[in-house]
Amino acid sequence: MADNSFAAVMLLCACSIFVIVLFILVILILRSHLSIVQFGWKFFVSQAWDPVVGDFGALPFIYGTLVTSLLALVLAVPLALGVAVFIAELCPQPLRAPISFLTELLAAIPSVVYGLWAVFVLVPIMRNILGPFLVKTLGWTGFFQGPNFGVGLLTASIILSIMILPIISSLTRDIMMAVPNSQREAVLALGATKWEMIRIGVLRNSRIGIVGAIMLGLGRALGETMAVTMVIGNHPEISRSLFAPGHTLASVIANEFAEATGDLYLSALIEIGLALFLVTIVVNAIARLMVWAVTRGAPARGA
Amino acid sequence: MGVGILVEDLNAWYGSNHTLQDINLHIPANHATALIGPSGCGKSTFVRCLNRMHETNPIARATGTVKMGEIDIYNDASPVEIRRRVGMVFQRPNPFPTMSIYDNVVSGLKLNGFRNRRILDETVERSLKQAALWEEVKDDLKKKSGASLSGGQQQRMCIARALAVDPEVLLMDEPASALDPVSTSKIEDLIFQLKSQYTIVIVTHNMQQAARVAENTGFFLNGKMVEFDSTHKIFTNPRDKRTEDYITGRFG
Amino acid sequence: MSTQPFNQPRPPMNFQTRGMRINSARRTVMNYFVGGLSILATIVVIIPLLAILFYLVYKGASSLNLAFFTHIPVPVGESGGGMANSIVGSGIILTLASLMGVPFGIAAGVYLAEFGQGTFLANAVRFTADVLNGVPSIVMGISVYSLIVMPQKHFSAFAGGVALAIMMVPTITRTTEEMLATVPHAIREAALGLGVPKWRTVISVSLRTASPGIITGCMLAFARVAGETAPLLFTAFGNQFWSFRLNEPIAALPLQIFVYATGPYDEWHRLAWAGALVLIVMIMVSVTLVRIFANRGVLKGGS
Secondary structure (H helix, E strand, C coil), X not given: CHHHHHHHHHHHHHHHHHHHHHHHHHHHHHHXXXXXXXXXXXXXXXXXEECCCCEECCHHHHXXXXXXXXXXXXXXXXXXXXXXXXXXXXXXXXXXXXXXXXXXXXXXXXHHHHHXXXXXXXXXXXXXXXXXXXXXXXXXXXXXXXXXXXXXXXXXXXXXXHHHHHHHHHHHHHHHHCCCHHXXXXXXXXXXXXXXXXXXXXXXXXHHHHHHXXXXXXXXXXXXXXXXXXXXXXXXXXXXXXXXXXXXXXXXXXXXXXXXXXXXXXXXXXXXXXXXHHHHHHXXXXXXXXXXXXXXXXXXXXX | CCCCEEEEEEEEEXXXXXXXXXXXXXXXXXXXXXXXXXXXXXXXXXXXXXCCCHHHCCCEEEEEEEEECCEECCCCCCHHHHHHHEEEECCCCCCCCCCEHHHHHHHHHHHCCCCCHHHHHHHHHHHHHHCCCHHHHCCCCCXXXXXXXXXXXXXXXXXXXXXXXXXXXEEEECCCCCXXXXXXXXXXXXXXXXXXXXXXXXXCCCHHHHHHHCCEEEEEECCEXXXXXXXXXXXXXXXXXXXXXXXXXXXX | CCCCCCCCCCCCCCCCCHHHHHXXXXXHHHHHHHHHHHHHHHHHHHHHHHHHHHHHHHHHHHHCCHHHHHCCCCCCCCCCCCCHHHHHHHHHHHHHHHXXXXXXXXXXXXXXXXXXXXXXXXXXXXXXXXXXXXXXXXXXXXXXXXXXXXXXXXXXXXXXXHHHHHHHHHHHHHHHHXXXXXXXXXXHHHHHHCCCXXXXXXXXXXXXXHHHHHHHHHHHHHHHHHCCCHHHHXXXXXCCCCCCCCCCCECCXXXXXXXXXXXXXXXXXXXXXXXXXXXXXXXXXXHHHHHHHHHHHHHHHCC
């Protein structure tokens, strides 16, 4: 009898996880109802963001989110994979623990602290050193036009890439180390170099998991708020130049929520939150499935 | 043709564990040589020294000379080159699960830069025929993954994969111990056919298997090679008492 | 069909040709090249990240003084002052969050590990918890705002606590489950075999054995939410003064860092660096302790 009640209590607590997700979903839908009714699907393709008139569209934020997240991935993924390969396969034994520990520490640094550093170190670097350098070398691409004040899409992308790198790297390393040694030996015994052994025996076997790790990094980048809002310039417009200020779905909420006057304004922001919620749920679900497929039960840490 | 292997004063360590002590032996070309002995006696370590797989373990060390034909495998050639020329089949079959049967077998060739479709196709057919697997898989070469075969088939595919790069020596570390009796006997038949073309070294804890396939047998005990002679002599009239004790089942 | 192998003529493959030697050289070069790339990646990653850490320590340490820990913010223009109220406020919010989140998390983890193994429900809970971990924290913030702040019409420490609590639950659930899984079945069976009821076994045997690891998991979740700013933006909201009441806005360390970092005054910036250092030290200590406990916990509770 006591056993059953105990088990029931535990079960109820486990269901609290579902309750949390449902509650978030329901409340967001409820509170964004106004905006959904007013704008419908056009909300996601409209560039308007005019609190005065009461016209809201999320396209600039979708653009900002996509650009910063994808650029962050482009910057972070090669480096993260390189680090993972190094730690998992090439690193001498005594260095392994310190480097892994360092990566874990870096993943634990809060967003606001990264943002603080970005505001006072990265922004000046972007303004004075990196920006002019990019204009000189890659200016012809058209992505580096216009005034460069140090804040903007590129700076946000860079700080994002620094933030998602430890996650992608740690998870990739875990996945690589889960590949059985028999695979490595099979490749070596055919007469392969170390890199070929890594390529065929390890990376090839962990392809799916690595994609999952990258997607987890993407999921984190999509929702990252504080560091981004501190360096992105907070300007709801779409611009081709990476120097231009912008906004992401997360940063516009952080920036304007407190000042949102009027129910429609608030509702529009909450609808953006709902969109963010759904997108990150989908991305994370797919990512977890992929990682699970390779490691047969996702590790508790990570993201 | 296969080559003979001459081992002189081979010593091997795992960390501080002196796994092999003063091994001296000559493995004749184009014959099958069996290595028997109780668990942990060093026969697997010995075999891994023959294709320089032993040194892939960071705490492993080896001294002495191993000559394949005229070449000192530790000083005259790179491990990459040696491992191509000395093929290895492991105790548990280890096909590449993300590749088809075809891709598994040609994986070694592709490493060496062979891209010509005709050469690859011919090699696949030849190797799978040598491994007595061709008839069973010839229609599914590119459709089935290497891991979807049965255990015995997987092992024969691994043998084909090793043969595809044209080795001179084939090392087999208890190749049939994880397989059922039918597969085991297929593999033993294979060894019989292959030994005229390759030098085969087979580690086994199954003495009947040694008697069936190998012309020569070496008995290992506690890191030393106690006796090496023709299989017939080892099993009917061994010189050393320890050998006699082992083959009559008093230990191990 | 016969499966007898028939002797095939030896192939015409010649591994000694000039082409083969070039191929061999190319592979060796490639091996060293890739190895070099991965070392380069590690350096490119580790050094700037170390630089961030040291810069933070340097700027923060030079801004720290005793007043930081004992004073509340002073009016703009005056020097001095500190973030004492933020530190205390964070402590209050985190305590609230832990009181709410830890029991649910541990209970859910107990369910997953002890009662629900293999069931569809358990798998769903586990999967949902992992996905929930990836939801942006700002979404949690605006959800709790909609649920608690809007009806109450004021910000509160309580709302902040709830927001952080729902972030802690999934993490604690998963780590508790993982730690309980390391408890050997033999121990449980011994207790059950002696006639101890299941609920008692879970508490006295499983939980007790895994307790170092479970505490570790809670510390990890604690450290993670301690640095979160976004969920507090619209719940706890921040406060310039001392506040100990749960239904009033309250200061929090990461919140205050954000406000100061994005403000125009140098004095504020100084305080932001100091606050960031305090936050980082706290988090690093937690992560390090987690590492130590995890190693000991595994040895103690594992098989």
